[in-house]
Amino acid sequence: MSEKRLVRVFLVDDHSMFRAGVRAELDTLTDDIEVVGEAGTVGEAVAGIGHLRPDVVLLDVHMPDGGGAEVLRQARKAFPEVVFLALSVSDAAEDVIAVIRAGARGYVTKTISSQELVTAVLRVSDGDAVFSPRLAGFVLDAFADRPGAAPISDPELDLLTPRERDVLRLLARGYAYKEIASELFISVKTVETHVSSVLRKTQLSNRYELSRWASDRRLV
């Protein structure tokens, strides 16, 4: 994909005020992103995504009729090329893990700054994952080896490599990808690879711990 590509974004949120705010921010801040449509319900969202085929869907987690996870379930199979970035006020662990496991490529909270949101949208549209510090913390916690953890059935999926752990830790400490790269003496591309791999494991690992963890622990 070339540098000049215009990223077409679709907004899904049941608060029209929030949609308007995001639209205004994205329009004024950057020329790389175009908001092509928006929806306030699960049904509208699925129809709109099918009709407009955006590059990135900014998805609210909490909506009536099943929320973001339901949109993901209905739209993701039919339109595998559409990328989802979850955007929510909720920092509850089970919500975060649920949308990630349903197929979102990243998770950011609504308090994120506009510039960071632009960066996050561009990043997921390039196929990378976006982990907020909090999500990084959740995932680290979920994969931690604690007493009573489920046995590892598939080491490929159920364990993080030491390097992935390092990357996640730095993410949780608030480091940007570039800062992580220079800290670990690796390239930004390698950081992105590690994060994508962690995302894949978070989505696919069958470790009992992961789902139980999310419902057991409701962190602030």
Added chain:
Amino acid sequence: MTAVLREHGPVEADIERSVTSVDRQVAVSGEPRVTRRRSGRAVAGVAGGLADHLGIPVLWARVAFTLLAALGGAGVVAYGLLWIFVPQVSAEEPAPEITGRERQQAFGLVALGIGLAIGAGTLAGTVNGWVAGATSVALVGAALIWREADQGQRRKVRGAVFGGGGRSAVIRVLSGAALVASGIVIFLISSIGLDQVQFALLAVVAALVGVAVITVPWWLRLVRDLGEERRARIRTEERAEIAAHLHDSVLQTLALIQKQAEAPREVLRLARGQERQLRSWLYGPSGYGRGAEGLAGGSLAEALARAAGEVEDTFAIKVQHVAVGDCELDDKLVAVVMAARESMVNAAKHAGVAEVSVYAEVEPEKVTVFVRDRGKGFDPEAVPDDRHGLADSIRGRMERNGGEITLRTAPGDGTEVQLHMPRAKVTT
């Protein structure tokens, strides 16, 4: 004990009624549950309810119970069991109409059923005449008591006939039960003879068991009513709690924000503080979603979150805090939290940024906390000696408790304070 009330209307109407009587207790498959009729019944509405459920005229069901009663009393037993275990239909259901003829027919069938049961027993020689008499008396007593215990019926009888309170009803039930028991005992003793004492004892035991059986439906109903009442109360209390909380927090803050609309910094501070509070109430370890179990609190993550919140409030900056793992606070960890708080304050005061990141990781053998900003940074060598914050509050506190601190900073390159504290041996 069978009952007939009336010839039924079209079968469809009956089916429809049993479908609309489906309440919350609907089985997973969506099948309507059998319920007993509340009105339009002779004894307890079992036959009527069954007829509604199966979509047959109620007379058939009653005749079937009567005929079964002749077979060693099977119909009576079946009716009693259904009476106990089938719930009554909810009070909102429309009541079918009853005519006098149907009522007479129903009571006639009831009497016929009892007579058939006793007669068949006597003929078959399984019970002698005395026992049959005792049984019939006991049956009538039991029928009266069960009728008394029936929820809807109890109210009706009390209002129309006795007009007494709940206490007299209880006394009536108890005395009725005593009468049944003594009746059985007297019949058994007189029929067998006083010399056979063990038979008398056996009869007493049988009578006691009878009383226990008699009161079973009453207990079942009591438990059912209690559970329903408790659920309703919990719902009401929950609603009141949410309303009170929203009023105390969100509405007050919104009012304050309206007043302070001219001061963006103050609005920001209020909004942030309220957001944090609401968030911890909704999702926090001791919050609404968790019940009261976490109220004892005092874990490292909670203490750090509190410290971060205080700094946010005081300095109107954003503190992004993440904790991986958690553990109970002890003296050493309190020192870590204090040191971390001081680091956040330093960053807020001197770094000149809007956001500070805090990350805490709890491992089995140590706790690490990072406080980081992307601000000005400074030269540690150039800090004047009279500035005590870093030296005393952070380094001193950590070292006194056996921990250590690493500082990474340079002018223009942000600051990161790393706090390391080994954990006490006794861990969870």
